[in-house]
Amino acid sequence: MRRIALISALAVTALVPASGQKDSKYSRKLAPYVASPSRVVELMLDMAKVTPQDYLIDLGSGDGRTVITAAKRGLRAITLFRSGGTDFFPCDRFFSGAIQHWVSSSHYNARQVEARYGKRVQVIHNGVDIDVFQPSQKDADIRASLGAAPGDLLVVSVGRLVGWKGTRVVLQALADLPANVRFVVVGTGPEEAALRAQAA
DSSP: OHHHHHHHHHTOEEEEOSOSSOOOTTTTSSSOOOOOOHHHHHHHHHHHTOOTTSEEEEOSOSSSHHHHHHHHTTOEEEEEEEESSOOOOTTGGGGGGGOSEEEESSHHHHHHHHHHHOOOOEEOOOOOOTTTSOOOOOOHHHHHHTTOOTTOEEEEEESOOOGGGOHHHHHHHHTTSOTTEEEEEEOOSTTHHHHHHHHO
């Protein structure tokens, strides 16, 4: 009861959808897959002025037509697969032999990919461009709109609301934190309703 009362009394959570638009038919996917026409692939390679002395590194998405087209031109094509989750599909193990390099942004996801394909995965963590994102002057109006007083510590999470990101764990921990700690969650996803209920 103490944890729920504190969360309610502190008003520590504001669940704000990343977009004001309603969920589209792609709301449960990271992005729709749209194949590049073969002519567009040819034009991309022409614009890049690639030669057989160049390497083409494909990020492992799509149907492989970019790699195939590059190989036909004599380029040394390398396929790099970067997994951002368990976005597996039927028969995907048959394609794993065509991938030379496996990359993930976390050790957690790397273990999932290794278990699925039996391949060694290199972890390269996501970075932040510090020339673009830098601490700056606090905006009192924005903080006030989020329910934060001048002396409050504002903790912000931005991302898709899925269970493995652990947002519910932060909500649980807030009950034991000082009263001036506020938690703002920006995003939407399948866990939104459960998180709203937990924060109420």
